[in-house]
Amino acid sequence: MRNPLRSEADAFRFVLLTLVYFGLIVIGSLISTWVGLGVFVVLTVGAAWWVFRALVH
């Protein structure tokens, strides 16, 4: 797995990913607290799965 802070360009991509992650959670929580929680769980599990896959391969 590539370190997300290996270079300035990688860190910038990490900023954009963080924006998308929290943006979706905020949009979900504006609809309802439970939707926001659901979005948080789905995104976090998805991110964890992606990191795990990247580490294994």
Added chain:
Amino acid sequence: MSAAAEAHEHHGPPPIHYSSRVSPAILGMFLFIASEIMLFGSFFTVYFFDRVVNKPFGGQWPPPPFQRPVFVAGVNTLILVTSSFTMHWAGSSIKKGNRAGLRAGLLLTFLLGLTFLLTQIIEYHRIGFNTSDTSFAATFFGLTGLHGAHVFVGLTILGVMTVRAFRGHFSPEHHQGVELGGIYWHFVDVMWIVVYVTVYLL
């Protein structure tokens, strides 16, 4: 001295042995940021503990009569996110040998960061409560103040980088100073996104 010893004669310190694929400077910055994440983590733990355990007003957050300056902080968020774009522009420019782009990008990033910090200081004066007014106020100022301190450090680094850029210290081959400063600035931006969403919006 034998012939073999003469052949291996080496002046100065021994060559550096790299035990990692990452350069020492990048690894150092990575470890520093890891320690910073732990520091922010401890502050967030206090904040969430206070938010979950302290529910004196039926779970209302923030507890009345406190109001968070959501709009001003939102504008500040836009300013800081924009500064990440200008920082990336500066980093990309020097890789292509565009020194004017590097200088403009760094100067803009510095000015945007300074605007963010000054806006936050002005907002502190207008907010209407202080650190000693309940645990909410203490955690609010603790988290936003901790981030503000990081912006100040980032501005100091950016200031040095900008001066060096104007003196022509960076080139497409040698620009590690821009890389390291850029990584730190993006980290500060990421932390603000987390602080803004958790403290101001949710």
